[in-house]
Amino acid sequence: xxxxxxxxxxxxxxxxxxxxxxxxxxxxxxxxxxxxxxxxxxxxxxxxxxxxxxxxxxxxxxxxxxxxxxxxxxxxxxxxxxxxxxxxxxxxxxxxxxxxxxxxxxxxxxxxxxxxxxxxxxxxxxxxxxxxxxxxxxxxxxxxxxxxxxxxxxxxxxxxxxxxxxxxxxxxxx
Amino acid sequence: xxxxxxxxxxxxxxxxxxxxxxxxxxxxxxxxxxxxxxxxxxxxxxxxxxxxxxxxxxxxxxxxxxxxxxxxxxxxxxxxxxxxxxxxxxxxxxxxxxxxxxxxxxxxxxxxxxxxxxxxxxxxxxxxxxxxxxxxxxxxxxxxxxxxxxxxxxxxxxxxxxxxxxxxxxxxxxxxxxxxxxxxxxxxxxxxxxxxxxxxxxxxxxxxxxxxxxxxxxxxxxxxxxxxxxxxxxxxxxxxxxxxxxxxxxxxxxxxxxxxxxxxxxxxxxxxxxxxxxxxxxxxxxxxxxxxx
Numbered sequence: 001x002x003x004x005x006x007x008x009x010x011x012x013x014x015x016x017x018x019x020x021x022x023x024x025x026x027x028x029x030x031x032x033x034x035x036x037x038x039x040x041x042x043x044x045x046x047x048x049x050x051x052x053x054x055x056x057x058x059x060x061x062x063x064x065x066x067x068x069x070x071x072x073x074x075x076x077x078x079x080x081x082x083x084x085x086x087x088x089x090x091x092x093x094x095x096x097x098x099x100x101x102x103x104x105x106x107x108x109x110x111x112x113x114x115x116x117x118x119x120x121x122x123x124x125x126x127x128x129x130x131x132x133x134x135x136x137x138x139x140x141x142x143x144x145x146x147x148x149x150x151x152x153x154x155x156x157x158x159x160x161x162x163x164x165x166x167x168x169x170x171x172x173x174x
Numbered sequence: 175x176x177x178x179x180x181x182x183x184x185x186x187x188x189x190x191x192x193x194x195x196x197x198x199x200x201x202x203x204x205x206x207x208x209x210x211x212x213x214x215x216x217x218x219x220x221x222x223x224x225x226x227x228x229x230x231x232x233x234x235x236x237x238x239x240x241x242x243x244x245x246x247x248x249x250x251x252x253x254x255x256x257x258x259x260x261x262x263x264x265x266x267x268x269x270x271x272x273x274x275x276x277x278x279x280x281x282x283x284x285x286x287x288x289x290x291x292x293x294x295x296x297x298x299x300x301x302x303x304x305x306x307x308x309x310x311x312x313x314x315x316x317x318x319x320x321x322x323x324x325x326x327x328x329x330x331x332x333x334x335x336x337x338x339x340x341x342x343x344x345x346x347x348x349x350x351x352x353x354x355x356x357x358x359x360x361x362x363x364x365x366x367x368x369x370x371x372x373x374x375x376x377x378x379x380x381x382x383x384x385x386x387x388x389x390x391x392x393x394x395x396x397x398x399x400x401x402x403x404x405x406x407x408x409x410x411x412x413x414x415x416x417x418x419x420x421x422x423x424x425x426x427x428x429x430x431x432x433x434x435x436x437x438x439x440x441x442x443x444x445x446x447x448x449x450x451x452x453x454x455x456x457x458x459x460x461x462x463x464x465x466x467x
Contacts, residue, residue: 004356037198082211082356092352093381093390095198 002085008125016131017068018077020138023087023118024061027111028054030089038104041097046104049152053108056148057088060141088115088142102156109149116142182217185210190240197305201378201390202232204352205299208376209239209268211359216366218266225268226255228275231306232299232378235270249280252287255294263440266366267293273300277333278313288342288371290439295365295372298335301380302388309383316421321383336417336429339373340410345432346372347413349425352379353394357426364428370435377424393424400427407431 006019031054038047086092094107119139126132188210196202213223223241227233229248236243242265246254255269276284276298287294303321304310310323313333320327339347346368350358358376365372379389386392405412405427413430455462 002354002356033203034198036193037196037203040193040195041198043198082359085354085356091390092201092204092355093199093379096381097198099198 003087004083004085006079006083008122009127011126011128011131013128013130013134014068014072014075015078016128016134017064017071018079019084020134021061021064021068022079022081022084023115024057024064026081026084026086027088027090027115028057028061030092031057031108034090034095034104034107037095038099043098045101046099049101049104049108056145086114087118088112102153102159105149105153105156109146109153112142112145112149116146183214183219185214188213188220188223188240190238192237194234194238196231196234197380197382199381200231201301201352201376201380202235202299204355205232205297205358205376205378206235206238208350208352208355208358208362209235209297211355212362212366213239213241215359215363216266222264222266223268224255224258224262224265225270226251226258227269228271228280229306230272230275230304231380232270232272232301233275235299241268249275249278249283251275252280252283252294252296255296256287256290256292259292259294259440260443263293263444268295268297268366270297270299272305272312273298273302273314273333273335274304274312277335277338281313281333284339284373285342288339288344291345291370291436293370293438293440295362295368295374297362297365297374297376299376299378300335301378301384302332303380303383305380305383314421319385332421334417334420335373335375336420337414340414340417340430344373344430345370345435347375347417347429348373348427349375349377349429351377351393351397351424351426353390353397353424354426357399361426361428364431368431368435370432370438396422397424397426400425400429405429408433 031050035047035050035054038050088111090107090111096103116139119135119142123132123135126135194203220240225236225239225241225243227236227245228251233245236245244254251269251271255267258265259267300314302312302314302316304312309321311319311321311328314335315328315332317331318327336347336349346365348361348365350361361374365374377393379393405416407428407430410430416425417429419425
């Protein structure tokens with residue numbers, strides 16, 4: 001979770017909305033990427049869940065983009081993807097071969113926790129009241145997203161407690 | 175906050191229709207994203223880019239990139255990339271491979287590309303293991319590492335890729351990792367823009383055969399940004415000093431950028447061709463050169 005070249009003190013509402021859209025876009029792309037990885041490795045349940053998450057991120061991104069368009073029209077954006085990394089997107093190595101739905105959901109939950117932490121950390125630096133209100137709203141939404149994933153987790157049958165790692169052979173001489 | 179200049183090309187323009195078949199969570203997924211972003215920032219159209227690789231997991235990367243691509247033979251990405259660059263100097267030529275491909279099987283080629291200073295960007299995805307062939311000891315595996323070919327622990331010291339290329343006089347040497355995708359893209363872009371041989375060592379974790387400390391969390395724990403350390407990338411000796419910490423610390427950024435880049439071999443060849451062609455006989459009389467007068 002890193003940012004580059006963002007001056008939170010001087011962040012305007014337009015830039016904050018653009019930033020939030022980029023955060024959702026990055027997460028959506030990562031989940032789509034994870035879903036494709038699961039497809040390639042014949043793990044359809046995890047792929048389905050990652051697609052569901054990608055869809056949710058896309059919806060949030062579209063809602064934020066609509067707000068931005070309503071308030072600022074097509075005014076040029078001053079923030080780019082190069083300024084953010086892994087804010088709400090799960091870490092690149094959070095995917096694993098043959099992930100169970102539980103593992104997939106836990107990876108998503110970790111990224112929602114990470115996104116919440118980002119907004120909590122950024123809030124004290126913000127000066128603009130409207131930006132502050134937006135970040136508080138986004139922070140609270142991340143809690144709702146965590147609840148959503150927790151609810152999905154609760155629907156799963158109990159975990160067997162076994163891991164793929166339990167079946168890995170130790171290296172042998174060749 | 176300043177906006178980056180808008181590019182004619184987007185990162186997605188360099189993404190091919192082939193779906194990567196790397197293990198889920200592989201660091202190379204991040205590297206290929208970094209390459210797409212860097213190519214978009216440079217703005218050369220895909221038909222002006224040639225991407226050459228050797229053999230290994232990471233060497234699949236040209237297939238996942240929309241550009242001319244050649245997945246060559248083990249360790250031979252660099253000589254083939256060199257031939258392509260000399261045959262068509264206007265192409266932007268990238269070469270890629272893993273640590274085994276680059277520093278073991280193809281280790282002998284690097285020195286020659288560096289001394290010739292051919293304008294190629296060489297990206298090594300260093301995961302300290304032969305992942306494609308199921309986890310054998312590689313030239314950058316740390317001493318003591320237990321693998322299927324070193325069941326009692328490796329007795330060998332690893333190759334230090336950064337010191338290796340710095341010692342041979344590479345004009346641009348940098349290190350990146352998936353712990354910072356935006357930083358990686360910026361470094362690859364800078365390497366591409368450097369006029370001469372540019373080397374980027376990318377610590378790309380192997381999720382299947384790599385050790386826990388080599389995964390993203392482990393890498394984050396030992397990473398330090400060279401710019402924040404106040405490192406001057408024009409100082410080659412300081413770069414060599416920092417490069418000695420390879421394996422203990424993960425220094426991210428540009429170790430060395432020659433402030434006065436030497437002419438590239440491809441440019442010198444063009445000059446030589448132009449000079450010789452002044453008094454050269456017409457093509458149809460070229461065989462006369464071999465006839466004793």
